[in-house]
Amino acid sequence: xxxxxxxxxxxxxxxxxxxxxxxxxxxxxxxxxxxxxxxxxxxxxxxxxxxxxxxxxxxxxxxxxxxxxxxxxxxxxxxxxxxxxxxxxxxxxxxxxxxxxxxxxxxxxxxxxxxxxxxxxxxxxxxxxxxxxxxxxxxxxxxxxxxxxxxxxxxxxxxxxxxxxxxxxxxxxxxxxxxxxx
Amino acid sequence: xxxxxxxxxxxxxxxxxxxxxxxxxxxxxxxxxxxxxxxxxxxxxxxxxxxxxxxxxxxxxxxxxxxxxxxxxxxxxxxxxxxxxxxxxxxxxxxxxxxxxxxxxxxxxxxxxxxxxxxxxxxxxxxxxxxxxxxxx
Numbered sequence: 001x002x003x004x005x006x007x008x009x010x011x012x013x014x015x016x017x018x019x020x021x022x023x024x025x026x027x028x029x030x031x032x033x034x035x036x037x038x039x040x041x042x043x044x045x046x047x048x049x050x051x052x053x054x055x056x057x058x059x060x061x062x063x064x065x066x067x068x069x070x071x072x073x074x075x076x077x078x079x080x081x082x083x084x085x086x087x088x089x090x091x092x093x094x095x096x097x098x099x100x101x102x103x104x105x106x107x108x109x110x111x112x113x114x115x116x117x118x119x120x121x122x123x124x125x126x127x128x129x130x131x132x133x134x135x136x137x138x139x140x141x142x143x144x145x146x147x148x149x150x151x152x153x154x155x156x157x158x159x160x161x162x163x164x165x166x167x168x169x170x171x172x173x174x175x176x177x178x179x180x181x182x
Numbered sequence: 183x184x185x186x187x188x189x190x191x192x193x194x195x196x197x198x199x200x201x202x203x204x205x206x207x208x209x210x211x212x213x214x215x216x217x218x219x220x221x222x223x224x225x226x227x228x229x230x231x232x233x234x235x236x237x238x239x240x241x242x243x244x245x246x247x248x249x250x251x252x253x254x255x256x257x258x259x260x261x262x263x264x265x266x267x268x269x270x271x272x273x274x275x276x277x278x279x280x281x282x283x284x285x286x287x288x289x290x291x292x293x294x295x296x297x298x299x300x301x302x303x304x305x306x307x308x309x310x311x312x313x314x315x316x317x318x319x
Contacts, residue, residue: 017200019208022215084214108203109210110232110254111261116210121199153253153284154246 005038005062006100009069011092014099017108023092026085028065028073030133030165037070038062040170041093041163047176048102048159061172063096090131090163091118093172097161117152120159126152127159135166142173150177195238202231202251206258222262229258233271249275253288256295265299 008024008031031039041061065073076085098105104122111117118127128149130141142162149158157178164171205228212221232255239248256271272292276285 017203019204019211022211026214079216088214108199109206110203110250111206111228111257112254116206151281151283153250153280155281 001042001058001060002056003060003062004100005064006096007064007066008092008096009066011095011099015095015107017106018095020092020095023088023095024065025069025072025076027063027089027092028069029076029085030089031063031065032070032073034165034167034170038064041172042170043097043172043174045174048174049176061093061097063093086131086133086163086165087129088131089165090129090161093131093163094118094127094129094161097172097174119156124154124156125158126154126156127161129161129163131163131165133165135164135169135171138162138164138166138169138171138173142175146175146177150179155179195235195242198231198235198238202228202235202254205231206254209258225258225262229255229262229264232258236271245278246280249278249280249284249288253291256291260291260295260298263302265295265302268295269299 008027011020011024031037039062041063043059043061045057045059095107098107098120102120102123105120106122107127108119108121109116110119118129119125120127126149128145130145132138132141142160145160145162149160152158157176160173160175160177162173205224209221209224209228212218212224232251236248236251236255239245239251252271252275256268256275259265259268259271269292272288272295275288276292280288
């Protein structure tokens with residue numbers, strides 16, 4: 001299986017339209033509890049076309065972090081609730097994948113009621129991201145997010161990225177979904 | 183020398199869209215850190231920026247995206263407790279045809295803001311419009 005190793009801090013400069021420092025820190029909160037840097041994830045891809053060679057249906061992603069981010073993560077551990085951490089950590093990993101594998105994959109956000117909606121304006125795609133620490137929730141969450149991304153207000157096609165930070169299963173499922181009729 | 187093919191107005195709009203996105207994500211981060219006063223100030227900036235972006239998208243005839251950003255601005259104003267302003271934006275958003283499911287969500291948001299706005303109006307003291315005229319002696 002092909003392996004990539006990238007630094008989580010790369011997302012900060014890769015997405016100038018988003019403030020992502022806190023997402024990077026939250027990702028390190030979860031990853032550092034399970035492994036030293038780098039932390040490994042199996043990434044499963046479905047329908048995502050990357051021009052990068054050797055990206056097949058599955059690859060190994062090793063996410064590294066620096067000492068400064070780790071320090072901030074340790075500070076955050078005592079203050080944050082678990083659910084926002086997993087959600088923001090997933091946004092960080094999604095930002096990393098788009099920055100590294102998809103040209104013009106810059107993300108933007110708008111407010112949609114209580115939650116944030118992510119968009120990839122240059123690709124005219126919507127993006128749904130979610131994170132969980134429980135592998136049993138993984139498949140259900142992916143299904144829910146597919147429905148959600150396809151019901152986006154602009155009726156754009158969409159990507160779904162679900163990240164699982166379970167101690168026994170560190171997995172990312174990244175899929176692309178098209179509207180039935182445009 | 184190569185010239186950029188991007189029209190100046192288009193690039194300005196793109197810049198504003200980016201700015202609105204950044205403000206929104208920064209407000210979210212500040213709230214995550216529990217820096218609520220700063221988060222509120224940033225959310226107010228994001229709301230104003232989203233509102234402006236929506237107007238520019240109207241000018242660029244990108245109506246559907248304009249609705250999205252108007253609803254986003256309304257969501258910010260709702261969070262800020264500025265319900266009357268949210269109502270105005272949501273009514274404007276509903277004047278553009280959108281998918282039925284999205285329309286239903288906007289209508290729900292509008293109904294919630296209307297309820298809160300009228301509750302707020304009942305509670306608020308009447309603004310003073312007239313007062314004694316100060317005469318300089």
